Amino acid sequence: MPAPEIILTASEMRRADAATIAAGTPGIDLMRRAGRAVAEAVQAMSPKGSRIAVVSGPGQNGGDGFVAATLLAEQGYRVSLFLLGSRKRLTGDAIEAAKGWAGKIGSVDDAALDEADLIVDALFGTGLTRDLEGMARLAVDRMNGTGKPILAVDLPSGIDSDTGEVRGVAVKAVRTVTFAARKPCHLLLPGRAYSGAVEVADIGILRETLEAESGGLFANGPALWRHALPKPGLSSHKYERGHTLVASGGATRTGAARLAARAALRIGSGLVTVASPPEALGVNAAQLTAVMLRGCDGPEGLHAILQDPRFNALVLGPALGVHAATRAMVSVAVHARRSLVLDADALTSFEGLASELHGAFRHAPTVLTPHGGEFNRLFKGHPDILDPESKIERTRRAAAYTGAVVLLKGADTVIAAPDGRAAINENGTPYLATAGSGDTLCGLIAGLMAQGLPAFEAACAGAWIHAEAGAQFGPGLISEDLAEQVPAVLRELLR
């Protein structure tokens, strides 16, 4: 079973670097290995003899560029090197790396850049500290302006390694060679889009060093939670696989609950019941078969149903309406201490009232599944949660504040637990942007918690399976298809 992929921030990477150097590996060796990996990537992209333009910056990223340029020239490529700033301003290992380069050093505004067949972007890496301006900005615009393929060293220059945001302007790379571990910018948007295909080069930093410096951020994938997936044994009984309860909206808004309910059943919840307001019983009854149905008249009705401890996972939110009654339903569910997924109206009903959710979910596994707009509305008036540049940081703070796992949806969905663990999901597909997709996700997560998965693993697995189902189905996807695609995804996972 492969280990979960650790994602390191710039500062964590620097510490891993330093620890490796302290353990006896000279920094210049790391740089030489980095440069070699870049040269090998160029060889795979462009035939010997082609014209390679290496654009180096003033720091160690630039140093990697010097090493790559020297190796490529030795291997018969026609290499020209352009430096931002002057050689005498180089620092650290880049000084040593530059000694190996015997060719001329041009300036980044040199027209020769346009003659290249392929450009190596070694301008900035994890040391970017502010928006690009002046010559630095011009260099990026020049590289992008050539229309030639760009290979980024470590990450595309102008992208913030930890947030994935564009700092003024950024290189649009077709490929990136990063070192030791991917950084958040390789998974978060727009950084993911600017990076192109990303390969991770081993430059001799040990996995245990990466683990030691890790801040608990992972790429979301089966390696993170496959171990926790339920594997029904011969003796397993439907009651052992939990009972998910999904609250339905009124007579004209019942589809969301049925989508969530069907998804919970498909992901393996032993039983699933829709709790329906009296006026929607007929509508729901006419469209439910394996999913069961109970009348539920508001918070009191929910309280009555939850006297039965077998209902061990709940979905509240989709189409419930934005009002006090929905808040009261949430309160009943919280006091019943059942696993809980809150989405849509159950979140928006607390708009500006997030303080009522402070520490509210510490007593039972809970997952909040807002999209960006719901998140910003829910935590309005909490700049400590909304202000951080990094989507990971915002999600982590919301999780710590509420005590729930928070899944902040997007093409780069971030999942964070109150204990600081976080994961970035990258298998999302544009096809998922269809009505009811979020309802289905709620059902998947609740159905997994009904079977005993902890909230963080359930949210990560739910997000990944949801996206995988969408990607497998492809064009023409509507939400009704998602739950029906889950068996195919599970077959792969449980093989």
Ligand SMILES: NC(=O)C1=CN([C@@H]2O[C@H](COP(=O)(O)OP(=O)(O)OC[C@H]3O[C@@H](n4cnc5c(N)ncnc54)[C@H](O)[C@@H]3O)[C@@H](O)[C@H]2O)[C@H](O)CC1
């Ligand atoms: N283990 C590893 O990952 C290794 C990484 N290496 C490479 O080192 C860079 C990080 O190097 P660093 O010198 O810290 O930063 P940069 O080269 O990214 O930046 C250079 C320098 O630029 C200045 N600067 C920052 N922002 C701006 C700006 N907006 N405008 C102008 N100048 C700016 C600042 O002074 C920076 O120090 C990493 O990405 C890897 O490529 C090692 O080579 C091998 C091991």
Ligand SMILES: [K+]
């Ligand atoms: K770069």
